[in-house]
Amino acid sequence: MNSEPANRRIVRAPRGTTLTARSWQTEAPLRMLMNNLDPEVAERPEDLVVYGGRGRAARNWEAFDRIVATLTDMSDAETLLVQSGKPVGVLATHPDAPRVLIANSNLVGKWATQEVFDALERQGLMMFGQMTAGSWTYIGSQGIIGGTFETFVEAGRQHYGGDLSGRWLLTGGLGGMGGAQPLAGVMAGCSVLAVEMRPAAIARRIESGYLDREAADLDEALRLIDEAKASGTAISVGLLGNAAEVYEEILARGDLPDLVTDQTAAHDPLQGYVPAGWTIDEWESRRERDPAGVIAAAKVSMARQVRAMLAFKARGVPVFDYGNNIRQMARDAGVEEAFDFPGFIAAYVRPQFCRGRTQFRWIALSGEAEDIRVSSEALKGVVSDPTFTRWIEMASERIRFQGLPSRSYWMGLADRVAAGLALNRMVAEGVVSAPIVVTRDHISSGSVASPNRESEGMLDGSDPVADWPMLNAMSACSSGATWVSLHHGGGTGIGFSQHAGFACVADGSDAAAAKIARVLGNDSSVAVFRHADAGYPEAVETARAEGLRRPYAEALRG
Structure with a gap:
């Protein structure tokens, strides 16, 4: 362990097949924790911030060191408990139990406000885990690029006959999440103009x-976008500036884009959004001495940006919220009609959720890019989705690895299980050089309650029901996931979401195969149940087709 002062530490996951811990079941979460803080991956690794303004991998450096030391020494019959980034105990469990259980940012309902969280964070009692930051499953911007691509393609299908060539999208934010938008847009066929306040983020x-x-x-x-359109190509362009101001200027010029969204870290008005007219230096200094003033100013600017987005919509441009809660912030600042344009889940993604389709990501613990190359090729013959091969080829050409090599793709229930089992066989047969971690983002159909994003506009009005992510987390535990996390506030901020995640280690063993099949199958099943229960016909049909048991529906049929 590096003994230099925290602000000079460089953390990278070990590579190769030599274990630091006592087994791959504890080596995997250890490497993934470290990978979250790799300088190639994290936004501010010196502060333990992975992405999203202040989404941390551990509460502080002392907690990080204790987590690492504990994982190094644990057996496969023990489970580490992590409370908001701090290791608090080790339980005697059994080999099929998770090796790590993580709970981040969870607050009792009445106290689930940003102000209460901020006070607890200042006292050193909590940290913000975002989604995959505090659950140690972040893989850089690649982690969201598949879902962003799916969203843009579906927007093109709905609004432009499935062809985005010659079109361009306006967005804001090039942080850990927003940074995926330019490449996803180009891969979907359209040009992208992304507005960003931080020169370093553009670089x-x-x-x-x-x-x-x-x-x-x-x-x-x-001009660059016009040239790309004229040549029949797509280009992504970063522009240094404030999104509220640039959106207003584009409106004033009348140079209308074909799609408009935003992915600034608006969910965190203190640390995620720079008010219009402020410099970065002014913003950073005032955050310390006048946090309330920064939050108020940020919300005023968000209101300006949302009003501009509403104006684009009024002029016929398809506009959608990309899940950062900017509409809620604008409403708080007085924009009553802020929710007049939809969120991306309700507009473009929910049909996939009804089918249990969600992200499948796999990470090579060896650190060898070759393990991802050969596994990706092998999965072409396993995954039934006909677009998988095209995606892998595009990803191989365009998406660079950050930290441990990885890939991700959105798959349905049967494909997720088949892919997980295939990866485990590859480990057993030596096709890849070391075990593989199989996981997903927390953005999933049965693992998130977020009324302004994943569960917005549910058919039965069950948007704020938070039972589902809790059931999802318990399902992952009982199915044998290697580690499981239950978080509050990721994506849309404190008070606005509850969500769960998991990871499984494919170490080539029969035991791993059994756990992988259970975890992935049950994860997608919860998603189907959630939407079937809400009355979505496609989810009901998926449950029938997959042979999933739904006791309440079966009782009604009886």
Whole structure:
């Protein structure tokens, strides 16, 4: 362990097949925790911040060190408990139990406010885990690019006959989540103009290959997009500026985009959104001495941006919220009609949720890119989805690895189980050089209650029901996931979401195969149950087709 001061530490996951811990069941969460803080992956690793303003991997460096030391020494019949980024105990369990149980940012309902959370965080009693930051399953911007691609493609199908060529999308934010938008848009066939306040974020996206160009000003940005349209290609352009101001300027010029969204870290008005007219230095200094003033100013700017988005909608441009809760922040600032444009889940993704389709990501613990290459090729013959091969080929060409090599794709229940089992066989047969972690984002159909995002506009009005992510987490535990996490506030902020995640280690053993099949199958099953229970016909049909038991429905049929 590096003994240098925290602000000088560089953390990277071990590579190769030599174990640091006593087995791969504890080596895997250890490496994934460290991978979350790899400089290639994390936004501010020196502060333990992975993405999303202040989404941390551990509460502080002392807690990080204790987690690492504990995982290194644990047996496969023990389970580590982590409370908001701090290890608090080790339980005597059994080999099929999770090795780590994580709970982050969870507050009792009446106290689930940003103000209460901030006070507890200042006292050192909590940390914000975002979604995959505090659950140690973040893989860089690649983690969201598949879902972003799916969203943009579906938007193109609904609004432009399935063809986004010659079209362009306007968005804001190039952080850990927003940074996926430029590449996802280009892969979907449209040009993208992304507005970002931090020069370093633009530079990082260009360096990583997620962004093609930076424009000196709006004139150059629009010229580059026009040139791409004329040549029949797509380009992504980053523009340094404030999204509220740039959106208003584009409106004033009348150079209308074909799609409009936003993925700034608006869910966190203190640390995720720079008020219009402020410099980065001013924003950073005032956050410390006047947090209430920063929050108020940020919400005023968000209101301006949302009003501009509403104006685009009024002029016929398809506009959608990309899950950062900017509509709620604008409503708080007085924009009563903020929710007049939809969120991306309700508009474009829910049919996939009804089919139990969600993200499947796999990470090579060896650190060898070759393990991802050969496993991706092998999965082409396993995954039934005909678009999987095309996606893998595009990803291989365009998506660079950040930290431990990985890939992700959205799959249905049967494909997720088949892919997980295939990866486990590859480990057993030596096709890959070391075990593989199988996981997903927390953005999933049965693992999130978020009335302003994943569960917005449910058919039966059950948007705020938080039982489902809790059932999902308990399902993962009882099915044998290697580690399980239950978080509050990720994506849309404190008070606005509850969500669960898991990870499984494919170590080539028969025991791992059994656990992987249970965990992945049951994870998708909960998703189908959630939507079938809400009355979605497609989910009811999926349950029948997959042979999933639904006692209440069966009783009614009886």
